[in-house]
Every structure is written in C-alpha cells, then in structure tokens.
Amino acid sequence: MSIFIILYCVKVNVLSTVIGIQERRPSMDMTEFEFVVPKVVQQLNPTDCDIFVIKFMQLWSNRGLPRIIANDKVIKYREKLLTQLIMSPKNEVRENVYQSMDQ
Numbered sequence: 001m002s003i004f005i006i007l008y009c010v011k012v013n014v015l016s017t018v019i020g021i022q023e024r025r026p027s028m029d030m031t032e033f034e035f036v037v038p039k040v041v042q043q044l045n046p047t048d049c050d051i052f053v054i055k056f057m058q059l060w061s062n063r064g065l066p067r068i069i070a071n072d073k074v075i076k077y078r079e080k081l082l083t084q085l086i087m088s089p090k091n092e093v094r095e096n097v098y099q100s101m102d103q
Contacts, residue, residue: 038064044071051077 055069
C-alpha cells in the first residue's frame with residue numbers, strides 16, 4: 001500500500017476524531033505495512049520545495065527513487081513542468097497562452 005493511502009487514512013482518522021464523526025469503516029493494522037523513509041536531497045533555498053516534491057512524486061516507485069533529484073537541474077525541472085502544463089490537451093486556455101506569446 002502506498003504512503004499516500006496511509007497518509008489519507010491517518011488524515012481521515014484525525015479529522016473524524018476532531019469533529020466527532022464516527023464513521024463505520026474497517027480498522028487498519030498499521031503493522032502490516034513497511035514504512036520507507038527514503039534519503040532525498042534537500043533543496044538549497046526556501047523556494048524550491050514545490051519542485052522537489054513534484055519531482056519526487058514523478059520519480060517515486062515502491063522500490064525507491066531510481067535517481068537523485070539534482071539541485072543544479074531545478075531550473076530545467078521548472079521549464080519542463082511549465083511546458084507540460086501549457087502543452088497539455090487538458091489545458092483549456094492553451095490557445096490564450098499561445099496568443100499572448102505572439103504579442
């Protein structure tokens with residue numbers, strides 16, 4: 001089971017306790033899971049954490065990270081992400097971006 005599902009389950013349990021909702025759901029035995037704490041590179045400034053998190057999620061598999069996230073490539077990571085977002089067929093304002101670039 002992925003760490004994201006575990007975090008969701010913990011979040012639901014905490015929220016239901018805080019607001020007093022008792023949901024009927026099976027309890028989870030957390031001893032069944034292997035917790036993995038990967039060694040990751042720390043960003044060198046307080047502004048790149050978003051790119052590091054996105055890159056981590058892109059690279060992560062249950063076997064760990066296939067390669068390190070390089071501090072010296074953060075600008076390239078940002079450019080690639082921006083290009084993917086603009087060029088995505090799901091970007092409903094893609095044409096507006098193209099038009100503003102021509103001006």
